[in-house]
Amino acid sequence: MIKLVRTTKKFVGGEVVTTALNDISLEIAAGEYIAVTGPSGCGKSTLLSILGMLDSPDAGEYWFEGQDVAGWNEAKLNELRRGRVGFIFQNFNLIEELSVRENVELALEYSDVPARERRERVAQMLDHLGIGHRARHRPSQLSGGQQQRVAIARALVNRPAVLLADEPTGNLDSAHGEEVMRILQQINEAGTTIVMVTHSPAHAARAARTVGLIDGRIAGTAEAVAA
């Protein structure tokens, strides 16, 4: 489903060139659950942004569902990403001016889903994640765990093929973190491909495969033992 072939990404800041990803090759099959780990600054987030088609590699190939998207312009990437990739973040990235329902509906706003169906899908997703009763609340009125569940609802409501999660439990206490991990597990079991960046070895162990990054290179892969 996803394939990176000798992908490189560099950032230039004045006279300093930082190689965030260095000649990486990685293949992810549909329905896989992968954890990406590594120290700060190793390139995890850059890898995630390339996988999510938010950024383009400077060199190498990036194949998504059979198409090499490296070098595509923003509009084409946007088109491909819409409805195919979902995101969840460490700091949730919910919009404070919008209610919980509106935040979730945001993911469908730019799709072709009719308004009525949008409302139904949002309501179903919120109920599914146990936060339907909070639909009219503002994000700041929710706990951290509830906010992350809203973010997950938003990521899943357009039924993406891939879910990219950047430190999804980073801002949560262990109980709420565990709850989020359980939800991700269920999502994966339902067939969604998940790529999760995490610092937590325990959470990484919940994935089927772990990819370790050091200084922009893949340090090695460990086949996880299926539970």
Added chain:
Amino acid sequence: MRLLLADPVYSLVTLLGLGVGLGVFLLLVGFARYCWQYNTHVPDAEHVHVIKQRANLEPGTPWYDQAPVLLREAASNLPGVVSTTGFVNWFPLTAQVDGQVSKLRNLTTLPGFAEMLGLRAINGDLADALSRPDSLALTESAARRLFGTTDVLGRTVTLKAVEPGPGAARVAAILPDPPANTTIPFEALHGPKLSLVPQWMATEAITGEMSFPGTLFIRVRPDASIPAITEALQNAVDRAPATQRLPAAAKDRLGGRKIVDIKLAPLRDAYFDREIAINPFSLKVDRGNPAVLAGLLAIASLILALATLNYVNLATIRVARREREIAMRKVLGVKRQRLVLQFAAESLLVAMLATAIGLLLAYLLLPVFAQLMNRDLSSLLTPGNIAAAVAIGIVLGLLTALYPAWIAFGVRPSQVLAGRAHTESVLSKRLRQTLSVLQIAAAMGLASFTLGIYLQARFAMNASPGFDPSSLLAFEINEGVMMGESEVSRALITALSQEPAIAGVATAADAVGRSRYPLSAEVKQEGGPSVIMDNKLVSANFFEQYGIRPVAGRLFDSQTDWKSEGDPVVINALAARALGFASPQQAVGQTLLFRSSRFGTGPQGLVTKRVVGIAPEIRFHSLREVPRATAYEVFTSGVTVTVRASGSVADAERAVRTVWPQYYPNSVLELSPVKDIYAANYADDARLARLLALGTIIAMIIAAFGIYVLAADTVQRLTAAIAMRKLFGARRLDIGKLVARKIGGTVLLSAAIGLPIAALALVRYFAPYTERTPLGYWTLVFALIVTLAVAALAAARHAWLAMMLRPIVALRV
């Protein structure tokens, strides 16, 4: 300064916004101060009063700032009166130097004039100049204009009057120019004994035996009773020989009213005295409207408030951007006083730079502004006014430091340094948004109101006066003061009539649209109601030359109606209706009883006239006045001459200019298109519209700055939301629409506030007009469209930045 240089766009917006606002504020407030200081050059002006009169023999006669000159002597003996003086303006002079004739704004002064006005000669002897028959005093600018230098003591000016003939006077004193803000302007002063002044006039100026009107001033003691003085003056007029000579029948018709009403008005208020009408003896003096001045002050305050709010808004956003710096300073233990001092210093620096820009702008705009206001404002930027501007700048700097400093106090280092920026409270955000909305609302309201005034002024100027004025030119003979047919005037009219470029020449007592001889008459049918109507005196060919056709019957005919004040009369349809005729046609051929003081105040004042026809409505008055019943009489001695061009108006003008000096070599020809005369009624409106347009442009610029900042702030606040939307597939267009909705929403909210207020203001402005521009209220829509366009332009950059925002930003926030 370092901060200003670090962000040049921000600094430019800040400084220009505040500087422009201050500049306009300084000009408008300076102008208001100029208006309030009219006549302050007169020593102890607070205790000087002008005597006003209203003659009641003519119905509907207005007040004049003139009174029978006999009151000067009568007032001087009253308790509480310190001194009396005045001047008469019966004797306009022209001066001739090197063959060039020019009008001289001369006053014939009465005893005590120089002392009352505190006049001191720069050179020469003023008392000598005002008392000798061969001397006069010139102002410096008059001396320069006539001789090219002020060193003219002892030199001779060739003077010419309407009558009796040329003479000369020696310059015996040079005076400083009177200030521009005076209601007593002059270029030359002389006494009644000047040899050119006819003896009877000189005697009348001193004795007032014939009750001729002059401009009289009395200085009173602070504890004097103005009502008592007024009553005594009224008694003096009532007992005057001219009053006593009136027949009893004339007095009876007054129904208990005085023949002449007298009242005193403070000289300091003369500029704002709107009830004073003009007549041929009036000085050409500008009068101000206190309501307009209050409006200008309101606009000045509004513009400064907008500029200040804009600055505070910008400064608050700057604080938001400097949260980390402020947080670090707090962590390092900065004291509150230090933080306040830092903000006060920054704000003061900005305010001082803005004040400098404002003063520079005021200096550069002053000539344009003076032209707009039709006033000599060359002395506006005095050291005192500049010092006041700097003081305003300092106060503004300190005041505008308060709110940003308060926001800075609220910065929580723990939040900011943890990366959770935007610690500005919801209340603060709402306040800033409210300020933006108010800014835009004010600009939009102002734009709508301005456009309304402009369109109405244009509409009034171009409204049909009842004839086609395009080929008509008008001028005055005998300096506009000496009614009466003369051989010279007859010869001039004959000569003009023979010019090929001129199709015809008509005369009238007054020009259409000007009311220097406001005559009225009491008219009735036998046994019918009396109607007070305007009485217009026109030559027999007036209607023919103006191309005016009758509504019924016929108009005057130069072949048959040649006799001045003869039997035939033409009335308008309003007059026919008021007299009780069912239709204009019914009035034709009817006999009317006509009473006018022109025919005498006794039984001879009642004459019979026959209606020969009905004239259409002719706009003798402005659109602010309801059309009145009017009666036209034939009059062959009018001072206003109208020339109709046979072809090109320019050719006709050339012909008049060529013929004129052959008959009036001592007079200055003031020729103008007839259209300009009635359009002058709306000159104040047009000026006001131009001034408001300037104010609107400034307000719009400031509002544009405000919208620019609002857009920047909106996009900054929406960055995460925009990134998230892009992440979920929003296109650039979607983001553009999002920003447009936010800014457009603000503009529409502003419209909901600003436009109803503008509509109310327009309703009040249009109320006095009898006819209104059909486009009046469309200005509200236009203002909204303009504001939306300005908003689109101002927000374009940040909308574009938002559209170009890369979604990867979402992962970095």
